[in-house]
Amino acid sequence: MLPPQRRWIREQPVSSVTSHDKLKGLQHLTVNKQNLFTSLQNFLEGLNSGSLLAEKQDLKSLQKNRTSKLHHRKSPDDILSSQVDGNIHPYTGPQMEARTVFHGELLLPEPENRPSLGPSRFFVSQSTRTSSSAETNQRLINTPTPSSHLQAGTETTCQPKSHIVFLKTHKTASSTILNILYRYGESRNLTFALPVKKHMQLFYPNFFAEHFVEGVQSQRVREFHIMCNHMRFRKSEVAKVMPEDTFYFSILRHPVAMMESLYTYYKSIAVFRKTFNLDNFLDNSLTNYMSAVSRNHYAHNTLAFDFGLNNNITSYADDLEERASMAIAAIKQDFHLILISEYFDESLILLKHALCWSLEDVVSFKLNSRSDRSRQPLLQSTAEKIKRWNALDWRIYLHFNNTFWYTVKSLIGEEQLKREVNTLRALRAKLANVCLKGGGAVDPSQLKDHKLKPYQSGKAIIQGYNLNPLTDIQTKHKCMRLITPELQYTKLLYNKQFPDLHD
Numbered sequence: 001m002l003p004p005q006r007r008w009i010r011e012q013p014v015s016s017v018t019s020h021d022k023l024k025g026l027q028h029l030t031v032n033k034q035n036l037f038t039s040l041q042n043f044l045e046g047l048n049s050g051s052l053l054a055e056k057q058d059l060k061s062l063q064k065n066r067t068s069k070l071h072h073r074k075s076p077d078d079i080l081s082s083q084v085d086g087n088i089h090p091y092t093g094p095q096m097e098a099r100t101v102f103h104g105e106l107l108l109p110e111p112e113n114r115p116s117l118g119p120s121r122f123f124v125s126q127s128t129r130t131s132s133s134a135e136t137n138q139r140l141i142n143t144p145t146p147s148s149h150l151q152a153g154t155e156t157t158c159q160p161k162s163h164i165v166f167l168k169t170h171k172t173a174s175s176t177i178l179n180i181l182y183r184y185g186e187s188r189n190l191t192f193a194l195p196v197k198k199h200m201q202l203f204y205p206n207f208f209a210e211h212f213v214e215g216v217q218s219q220r221v222r223e224f225h226i227m228c229n230h231m232r233f234r235k236s237e238v239a240k241v242m243p244e245d246t247f248y249f250s251i252l253r254h255p256v257a258m259m260e261s262l263y264t265y266y267k268s269i270a271v272f273r274k275t276f277n278l279d280n281f282l283d284n285s286l287t288n289y290m291s292a293v294s295r296n297h298y299a300h301n302t303l304a305f306d307f308g309l310n311n312n313i314t315s316y317a318d319d320l321e322e323r324a325s326m327a328i329a330a331i332k333q334d335f336h337l338i339l340i341s342e343y344f345d346e347s348l349i350l351l352k353h354a355l356c357w358s359l360e361d362v363v364s365f366k367l368n369s370r371s372d373r374s375r376q377p378l379l380q381s382t383a384e385k386i387k388r389w390n391a392l393d394w395r396i397y398l399h400f401n402n403t404f405w406y407t408v409k410s411l412i413g414e415e416q417l418k419r420e421v422n423t424l425r426a427l428r429a430k431l432a433n434v435c436l437k438g439g440g441a442v443d444p445s446q447l448k449d450h451k452l453k454p455y456q457s458g459k460a461i462i463q464g465y466n467l468n469p470l471t472d473i474q475t476k477h478k479c480m481r482l483i484t485p486e487l488q489y490t491k492l493l494y495n496k497q498f499p500d501l502h503d
């Protein structure tokens, strides 16, 4: 089945913030053009432990030189209200199925002593789009073409961006975004910053380091276009690999829904394993949770952790508001755009505009979704506990949910957004009709081609897709790529990019 159509934003019972909050946020926004981040980098680096002065200087000069200025970065520095009146997502299907879990040993690559390849070695290789014609939305299967870019209601030309960092946060619909980036890059022969030694992640949960990327130490890759595998973000290191004009973006999900997903998917981690349900974990988290235990970060402020921030804080901390403000400012400093999983299609439209891509470039099927059989319904009281336990993530989410709508308003306008979302959904529906047997996702046990089975973890039943029998080779290829799960696609790109590197 296709993802259910969302009701339009004003009518939607927003899972995270009430529409009152959202509107209030919009009304109270004032544009803050001050650069208030010099000290924040110190804050971040302090949290990240072990940063060198040279790195800081490197980063500062990079930030000074950065030219890409989406207005989003000038979004208001509003002080977060401490309100936490969100609604919980309705979940159905209480049945859960036990699954075996693979624990991969993570061997960190050692950095070699070599001259640093700083951003100055890069050159920009973007084609110019000058067409002002309307989107060719009728086309079912994407062929890369120029497209126009609309900004604040005025048609202007723009250059499609191809230097991109996507911070792939956990359980936030990030695999669907990754699939979009993979398809865009593969079809244009762009180069991905893939993990060394055919690893699937950039050595998460370690802080990202330059030498985690295949082709950096060997200097065999001169220009990286897209970095999008799971990592724990560290801007100073990422900036050593990626060109100066790189567009940075990420995605957040409502911390309550995210926690329920994390709990099911990472049921095998120490602090979850000994609990019989999420409530049981939350009731004992203050005493049972130990941050030093391996993989426990999946249980506490995981968004903050992925962004490279200190995730160890709850709503009981005296300095919560101060730390939340600093965390938000740090994210704003490093990222041009923050998407919201609850508004996935709206996010894709924003992304399309920010990157100057076409609608066909961002159309996608929902990947990595759980079967309803492995979802747990949550009580309102459980949701409140989650917001208290993940108080930092909750504040980060509230802030960027607000600024998301501010960005929509000033970049596209709500009416145009609505139109484009409808067109996107129509295109997706057409694609589903052509590509997908049965039109939607199925449980892994029903998958005909086991090579397309998504990775299964914990107690989550992760769904995949069966393809229609297709005779046209090009259409079959496009459909196949749309449903190829993350691990399989990463391996495929790796083999394309480094054909001589073997397992």
Ligand SMILES: Nc1ncnc2c1ncn2[C@@H]1O[C@H](COP(=O)(O)OS(=O)(=O)O)[C@@H](OP(=O)(O)O)[C@H]1O
Pocket (backbone or CB within 6 Å): 003, 169, 170, 171, 172, 173, 174, 175, 176, 257, 261, 341, 342, 344, 365, 366, 367, 368, 369, 370, 371
């Ligand atoms: N398009 C779209 N819209 C809304 N939600 C979506 C979408 N695509 C994926 N998802 C949901 O995101 C969850 C998987 O997130 P990730 O892919 O980031 O997970 S992972 O960290 O890479 O394992 C997973 O959530 P749960 O099903 O609740 O676990 C997916 O259902």
